[in-house]
Every structure is written in structure tokens, then in C-alpha cells.
Amino acid sequence: MTWNSGRHFLQIPGPTNVPDRVLRAMSAPTIDHRGPEFAALTLRLLAALKPVFGTSGPVVIYPASGTGAWEAALVNTLSPGDRVLCFETGHFATLWQEMARALGLTVDVVPGDWRHGADPGQLAHALAADPAHTIKAVCVVHNETSTGVTSRIPELRDALDTAGHPALLLVDTISSLASIDYRHDEWGVDVTVAGSQKGLMLPPGLSFNAISDKALAAAQSALLPRSFWHWAPILAANRRGHFPYTPATNLLFGLAEALAMLDAEGLPNVFARHARHAAATRAAVRGWGLEVLCADEREYSGSLTAVLLPEGHDADKLREVILDRFDLSLGSGLGRLGGKVFRIGHLGHFNDVTLAGTLAGVQMGLELAGVPIDPAGLGAALDVLRPR
Structure with missing residues (x-):
């Protein structure tokens, strides 16, 4: 060398690259994650995250990589054997498909050349061929990190709406959140998946689900096994500023600083x-x-x-x-x-x-x-x- x-x-x-001020924030002494100071931090964080996702709904934080948030999006909304439609836009879209199969879901793949994003016309065709509404979810990577291609999520939402199809829309924003315009609520996304290590300017170790009301309703009847990823106990604990497990305390200190930087810019x-x-x-x-x-x-x-x-x-x-x-x-x-x-x-x-x-x-x-x-x-x- x-x-x-x-x-x-x-x-x-x-x-x-992690900004120096975020690194300094993460170096603060660890505090009691069940105490009042940490509870106040959690409530501030959960509120500050919402505009970054473009949502007024709940955002769940996991001490995990983005792969964990992929799994959480699937297991909280679907049941064994459910049919999901996945767009093959690149390497990470392929990995999400493989996870869905491993979890016992039936995966229909819309093939791609890895040079284009998810095609709204192909989605419309697939939905028209499903009058019985057997497709329960559509999985799309917003910005495919392996290819540098950004799928047009609003057009995919339009295809679902035009077809009158009730499938959930699950979107991976791991390399687009806080970098590329994204609007969870306005675009009708049901679960948004994100990670800390890209646009949020943190080290790896945090992942996120932004959750629509429709996805919360689906979670009531979903039957895939879930424990660590289960939304219900997390959302219940979050109301008091807490978590049902030990959170990544110092990464959350850094997240607070990163969100302040995004807000200031x-x-x-x-x-x-x-x-x-x-x-x-x-x-x-x-x-x-x-x-x-x-x-x-x-x-x-x-x-x-x-x-x-x-x-x-x-x-x-x-x-x-x-x-x-x-x-x-x-x-x-x-x-x-x-x-x-x-x-x-x-x-x-x-x-x-x-x-x-x-x-x-x-x-x-x-x-x-x-x-x-x-x-x-x-x-x-x-x-x-x-x-x-």
C-alpha cells in the first residue's frame, strides 16, 4: 500500500462519512435508557423523524441494520403463503425477495435489466391479472444502491389506485431517505424501510419502519412469526418514551444531532x-x-x-x-x-x-x-x- x-x-x-458533530454527540456518556432524560430524548426523536419520512404517523426505530427493517415490514403485515409482487431492480431488491421466500411468502418477481426502475406499466398489468386480489403486497426499492436507479414511487401508487387494488405498498428507502425527495403519506406508502448509515449520516446500527394506518390494520391479522420485530410492543413503549428492549443509546444521541443538521439546512x-x-x-x-x-x-x-x-x-x-x-x-x-x-x-x-x-x-x-x-x-x- x-x-x-x-x-x-x-x-x-x-x-x-459521519459528521464530527454527530461523532461528538455519540461520545456523550451513556444514560439510563429507562430514565426520564432518555424518555424525553426518545419523544423528541420520534417527532423529529416524521418530517424526514414525510409522515404524520408512527416511525419505529430498531437497533439493527436495514435488513432488519426489511424483515419487520414483511412479518408485521403478512401471513405464511401470502403472495407478494417484487420488482427486480438490482442486487438489494433481489436480497429482499430472497428474504420474503425464506419467510414462507409466495414471491412473484417482475424481472428487470438493472438499468431501469420499477415500471408502473408492468405493475398495472400485474394488478389487472389479479381480479381476486391475491397479491397482498408490492415491494419496491426506491433507490437501488447497487445501480443508482431511483424508481418512481408516485406512479406506482397511481397504478395501484387506478386498479382499485388493496395490496400494501412496501418501499425501501435505505439509500434515498434524507437524500432524495420522499413522501410516505402523500405517496400512499404503507411501510417505509430505512437505515441510519446513509443520508442520516450515522454509522450502521439503526433501522426504521414508517407505518401507515392501513399497515397497522394489516398487522392485526398478520400471522408470520414475529417477536423482536413486532410493532405493537414497540409502539406501546414509545408512547412513554421507552423501548421494549435495550436501545442503541449512543446512536440515538447521534441521530438527534443528525436530525438537527437536516432541519437547519x-x-x-x-x-x-x-x-x-x-x-x-x-x-x-x-x-x-x-x-x-x-x-x-x-x-x-x-x-x-x-x-x-x-x-x-x-x-x-x-x-x-x-x-x-x-x-x-x-x-x-x-x-x-x-x-x-x-x-x-x-x-x-x-x-x-x-x-x-x-x-x-x-x-x-x-x-x-x-x-x-x-x-x-x-x-x-x-x-x-x-x-x-
Whole structure:
């Protein structure tokens, strides 16, 4: 390894860089999680989370990764053998499908090419073919972290409404919450799944479910086994500011600070910042003469950009060069995209100069790895970032 000084550039699409003020908040002394001070913190947190999800309903916090929140969304709303419709938009959508099968659900998969999001037309077709309403839930990843493709959730909700179909809409926002505009209530989502380690600017370890009234009603008759993930005891304890288990106390200290930062910047400004950095990154990719994996401009991700390399070039070897020479970590290609793409994360605690440095490191790495590019890419990105 090359000796590196200065701070490591962590530009994977999560876990993301944790702001210093969040780290300081997490280093506070641990307090009694059953005492009045912690209860007051919990009640403040639960209220502050609601606008981030775009909901007036309950938000549940688990001491778990996003995978736990996936399971919670399924086991609280469904019964063994229930039919769920899942869109295959990338690696993480595929993992959620595998979990659903392992839990004893019947999974219908809408296949995809991993370059497009969930297709509202395909959903409408599937719903029209289900007049008996045997489909109990539709599972969609809002922003697919493996591909940099963002599905159009409002259009999927419109397809459900137009069909008059009662299926629940379950949406994974693990790499979009607090980075890309999202509206749980307005878009008619029944369960929103999220994690702490991306737009919320925390280490891994917290996950979330935002829950609609319809999902709460479904939970009354759901028969999949549940204990740790059961909403009812958590919601009951939360009313008093407590949890039915030991919570991740110091991560919650950090969450309070992260939510304060998001509130101070203003969510519309947060979304605009992410969109601008995404546009600058795509300008660099095109300037280099490379191809953005996402094939539909309506579905460009504000959180990350996946870049296709030309045939004959290995994206993992490129990432090795960039890490060794510039102390810069990029996301790998996952699943069927292994070795074919690298992913640039531009979400969370991030600014123009950090992005410029990231793209400069990528450009130098591409040249060192022998990938044929036009060096105008960095300049194209700076043109987008330049103040006007």
C-alpha cells in the first residue's frame, strides 16, 4: 500500500462519512435508557423523524441494520403463503425477495435489466391479472444502491389506485431517505424501510419502519412469526418514551444531532444539494466518455452514480488502483454487475470540494488503470459546480 496522509475519502454509497458533530454527540456518556432524560430524548426523536419520512404517523426505530427493517415490514403485515409482487431492480431488491421466500411468502418477481426502475406499466398489468386480489403486497426499492436507479414511487401508487387494488405498498428507502425527495403519506406508502448509515449520516446500527394506518390494520391479522420485530410492543413503549428492549443509546444521541443538521439546512435544500452533486458527477462520467448505468434520466439517483466500464476493463482492479494511490474508496459492482461497474457515492455529509476531489481521484485512477478517457470530465463537473 502507498503511504497516505490526510483523511481517507470514503465515497462508497454507504456507510457514509459521519459528521464530527454527530461523532461528538455519540461520545456523550451513556444514560439510563429507562430514565426520564432518555424518555424525553426518545419523544423528541420520534417527532423529529416524521418530517424526514414525510409522515404524520408512527416511525419505529430498531437497533439493527436495514435488513432488519426489511424483515419487520414483511412479518408485521403478512401471513405464511401470502403472495407478494417484487420488482427486480438490482442486487438489494433481489436480497429482499430472497428474504420474503425464506419467510414462507409466495414471491412473484417482475424481472428487470438493472438499468431501469420499477415500471408502473408492468405493475398495472400485474394488478389487472389479479381480479381476486391475491397479491397482498408490492415491494419496491426506491433507490437501488447497487445501480443508482431511483424508481418512481408516485406512479406506482397511481397504478395501484387506478386498479382499485388493496395490496400494501412496501418501499425501501435505505439509500434515498434524507437524500432524495420522499413522501410516505402523500405517496400512499404503507411501510417505509430505512437505515441510519446513509443520508442520516450515522454509522450502521439503526433501522426504521414508517407505518401507515392501513399497515397497522394489516398487522392485526398478520400471522408470520414475529417477536423482536413486532410493532405493537414497540409502539406501546414509545408512547412513554421507552423501548421494549435495550436501545442503541449512543446512536440515538447521534441521530438527534443528525436530525438537527437536516432541519437547519432544510430538507428541500438537502435534496437540491444531492441533485446538484449527482448532476456534476454524471457530467464528469459523460465528459470522460463513459456511460452512466441508469438508462432513464427520470430515474437518475441523487445518492450515487454507477459507472459502466468499457469491455476489457475490470472495475474492481480500477478500484484497487484508486484506493492504493489516492486513499479513495469507491463502491464495487454487486451481483451480476461485479467487475463491470464502480459506484461513486455522493450522499450524506458532503460538499462541492469533496466531490471535486473525489472526481479528480477517479479521473487520475482511470488514467493510471489504462481506461481510455477524455480528461475533460473533471472540467465538465466543475462547470456544474461553479457558482453562478
